[in-house]
Amino acid sequence: MNLSTLLKCSFLAIIGFIMVAAGYQNLDGYWDNPSAQSNHDWTKLEKNMRPEACAQCHETQFNAWKSSQHSKAYSPGLIGQFPGMGHGQGNDCLRCHAPLSEQLYNGEKDMFNSLATLRKQPKGFNPDADLDSQEAKLPLRHAGVTCAVCHVRNGNRFGPPRKGSQTLGHLNTGTHGGFTALKQFEQSGFCAECHQFPQSYAINGKPLENTVFEWQQSRFPKKGKEEKQCQGCHMPDRKHSFKGIHDKSFTRQGLDIQVINKHGLAQLKITSKNIGHAFPTYVTPKITIQAQALNNQQKVLKTWHWEIVREVFYGNGWQEKQDTRLKPDESRIYIANDAPSNTQNIKFTISVVPDNFYKGVYRSLLSDDLQADAKVLIERALNTANENDYILFSDTVSLR
Ligand code: HEC
Ligand code: HEC
Ligand code: HEC
Ligand code: HEC
Ligand code: HEC
Structure with missing residues (x-):
């Protein structure tokens, strides 16, 4: 092997290493069978995927998110439709409403048990429940589009670059193994997974969910002072309230x-x-x-x-x-x-x-x-x- 080949190989190996360490460079694969489960050697709290657990250290985000529609996405109106569809089609719906593999149904029985559980617990996910209480032990699906759905893959945290910083990639900040900063978190494309249907689903030329396309046609994507990604209006100053037409x-x-x-x-x-x-x-x-x-x-x-x-x-x-x-x-x-x-x-x-x-x-x-x-x-x-x-x-x- 001559020197230049060797250099090329190690260069590629280094690139490869960075790609693996950072993961999901363009969010490719981020939404393919997402799972939050952690096998890391961390504390119980760092491995706990419940939103109440994140709240111990990220209270601001939790307090805003808990009154958002995202926290209510595993709703009676959603799952009340499942007996007529079966658990397989139910899981297709959960792809947007509660998509982590630990939120999906294992089978028909799992689905029917879940209906009975929500019937008995009218409040469903209760954001005010104590982390040790019985309510906080309801299966994670009850928290709908929860923190881990957007931020955690195999225990690892992903988020926007730190406020005021441009630094991308993995940052070792200690707790839960640090986190990986991705600029995609600041862009409309991040919301597309659940807020944009493909053109092949169009009715009269327009998919039922066409939000990202409509945004692309507006003046808001244009770079400059007036630029507004989805986050600019729905998460002002990174606030997790996700307000919309219900407000x-x-x-x-x-x-x-x-x-x-x-x-x-x-x-x-x-x-x-x-x-x-x-x-x-x-x-x-x-x-x-x-x-x-x-x-x-x-x-x-x-x-x-x-x-x-x-x-x-x-x-x-x-x-x-x-x-x-x-x-x-x-x-x-x-x-x-x-x-x-x-x-x-x-x-x-x-x-x-x-x-x-x-x-x-x-x-x-x-x-x-x-x-x-x-x-x-x-x-x-x-x-x-x-x-x-x-x-x-x-x-x-x-x-x-
Ligand atoms: C024991 C405290 C603790 C717990 C519990 C915790 N975190 Fe963190 N988290 C931190 C610290 C500390 C940082 C680093 C903040 C920094 O240095 O900018 C961080 C960073 C992050 C970031 C990156 C923020 C950014 O600027 O992009 C995300 C996203 C995140 N955590 C999500 C979560 C989620 C989701 C949970 C629950 C599943 C969770 N964390 C639980 C302490 C915690
Ligand atoms: C591509 C993502 C996506 C899929 C897949 C999806 N939904 Fe939704 N769903 C949404 C969004 C976004 C909203 C909120 C906007 C709205 O009201 O349409 C919503 C709202 C709802 C609501 C009203 C609010 C609530 O939670 O009570 C119901 C009911 C619902 N969906 C049922 C379903 C059913 C049943 C399926 C499967 C057949 C399904 N959804 C599949 C994205 C999705
Ligand atoms: C629907 C997806 C989604 C959900 C659910 C969600 N986040 Fe975020 N989060 C984001 C996005 C997108 C950003 C970056 C926003 C921006 O840059 O404007 C962000 C930013 C953050 C940050 C960095 C905040 C800062 O000021 O730098 C933390 C920490 C965080 N989220 C934690 C959480 C926690 C904890 C929860 C649950 C209580 C949660 N997130 C739920 C999408 C989500
Ligand atoms: C310039 C500000 C602005 C931007 C950018 C923006 N929105 Fe909105 N959005 C609003 C306002 C205001 C409402 C309430 C009125 C309405 O429903 O149209 C809303 C409503 C919504 C709703 C409620 C459902 C509905 O039928 O209207 C959803 C979902 C939504 N936005 C998602 C998004 C997504 C995803 C993006 C990025 C592609 C985005 N928004 C970009 C301002 C904005
Ligand atoms: C994992 C799928 C998923 C992702 C990713 C996601 N959403 Fe949602 N979003 C939903 C679902 C499901 C609902 C409907 C919840 C319900 O009412 O059942 C919803 C509802 C909303 C609403 C409706 C509020 C209202 O008043 O009707 C807004 C606004 C919104 N999302 C904004 C965003 C923005 C902005 C992003 C990107 C930062 C985002 N969402 C990312 C699944 C998602």
Whole structure:
């Protein structure tokens, strides 16, 4: 072997070593059969994959995450559907809702036991439970999209570069063997695994989940002061709250809303000014806009209705009924035309039904014969979904 070959070989060996040590350079393979289980010679606490365990040292992230939808992803509305599907298809759903190999079902019995467990423990995953309590011993799947789903593979921690630092690769910081800093954690691509379907799943040209593609078409990926990855809006300053359409004030600050009297016509103008994808991005929420003509006694003389929604239905394959969502930076004007002549005021109200699509699914499931545990869980899911509705905006404009 001559010197240059030798050098090349050791160079490749070194590169190879770095690749193995850092792992998942481009997150390749990160989501293939992910497992968090640790075989390291560490303390019990460092090996514990429960979110309550991470909270002992990462309290800030835990406190924000525990009220996010990610912590509620192993939900009654999800698993209540599984008896009708079987555990194999159930595991396909868990690919996004609780994807670690230690969260998946081993078999049909495992799945049915899990339904019975959630029925008995209405709170499911309880973030306020003591680490040693019985509730904190519920199987890890109850914590849904938990810390370890995003941050741990075979015990090893992966995260963004330290705040204010650009250093990538493995950092030996002592606890749990240090961690590997990957810049992908700061980019939209990280969220794509669960928030973007492939184009082959398209209905009327658009997959049911098309969030990352919609973002790519917006002004937000452009480098510079205005650049916003998903994290820039949903994890501001690395906060783990993941707020979205279920949060009224978060949704409100994404929109500019005005009601005016223009030449004697009441109109509402809504602009998507700070949303990095369609408003709303999924087929599941529905926004309704209502205008009411009121006389000087506050009596309703006439009502107008509009909807902002992407509506799909199943019949001879999936079909799209309408798509009236607002694209980023798009404005739309709703006019209360032909108001009765004795109208004093027009009142506009914008309501949000975050789980509109699922409410339909739950109602239709409840109209069939359901397995006993599933029935209780789906009823619970329907109640929660109803409680999630809210009024986003309401204002009155005078026509006098
Ligand atoms: C005993 C304390 C302790 C426990 C328990 C613990 N960590 Fe850590 N973790 C640390 C320390 C210390 C660091 C290094 C912070 C630094 O130096 O920047 C760290 C770093 C990290 C980082 C990298 C942060 C970054 O800047 O990218 C991640 C991600 C992480 N931990 C995730 C977890 C998860 C997930 C759990 C639970 C499964 C967990 N940790 C449990 C102490 C702990
Ligand atoms: C590609 C990732 C992905 C897969 C696979 C997936 N989901 Fe979801 N699911 C989501 C996301 C993201 C949301 C939240 C956005 C929304 O409301 O659509 C969600 C929300 C839900 C909700 C409403 C919120 C809740 O947890 O109660 C239900 C119910 C649900 N999914 C059921 C299912 C079922 C059943 C399957 C399997 C047939 C499935 N999901 C597969 C990503 C996924
Ligand atoms: C859905 C994926 C996801 C989940 C779940 C999640 N994280 Fe993170 N975490 C991220 C991303 C992405 C970042 C980097 C955000 C950024 O750079 O803007 C991050 C950053 C961090 C950091 C570095 C924070 C800093 O200020 O430097 C720590 C520590 C951490 N997460 C711990 C946790 C813990 C503990 C939990 C559970 C309570 C958790 N994460 C749950 C995706 C997640
Ligand atoms: C410029 C800020 C901004 C960016 C960038 C952004 N979002 Fe959002 N997102 C919002 C706002 C505001 C809402 C609430 C209104 C809504 O639902 O559209 C929201 C809602 C959501 C929802 C709730 C479900 C729904 O149907 O709307 C999900 C899921 C979501 N975003 C995921 C993402 C992902 C994934 C990315 C990156 C590809 C991303 N967002 C980028 C601001 C942003
Ligand atoms: C392992 C899969 C997974 C990953 C990775 C993931 N999510 Fe999610 N996300 C989900 C699921 C599942 C839900 C729905 C939870 C539920 O309600 O059941 C969800 C819900 C959300 C919501 C909805 C909030 C609302 O009000 O409806 C937002 C916002 C969100 N995710 C943002 C992000 C961002 C930003 C990232 C990347 C940093 C990310 N997610 C990464 C699976 C994931």
